[in-house]
Amino acid sequence: MFVPCRPLYTLGMFYRLFRWLNDVYPVTVFFLYIALFFIAFMLAFFIPAGAFLILIGSIFALLPFAFANTLIKHMQRVLARSALSRGVCPACNTLLEERRCKACSIEFEPNGGLVISE
Ligand SMILES: [Zn+2]
16 A cells, blocks of 8 residues: 655745744844843842853854854755745745745845845
């Protein structure tokens, strides 16, 4: 008995995941730094060395956070390019008209990025 096998995850699901991460990640890191500021502010009265460590640690943590942001953007573009080369929308899998999806009403750059219209 043959059971047709469908993939559990499609590229569109990964594309939507990375696009969501790309939307949410910078705001999340921003609020994390605001929370760290308040923690360091409170620690400055009780454990000044702890506040100093948080300050130094958060400055050096900027590099991995920025690298993760670049990686998320790159993954979104790579997944978008693989769908754009087939002529379909990376998010909803419908046919594109000159890199513009009518179902999602979004437009793609040739490198896979999103065109932000005013
Ligand atoms: Zn679409």
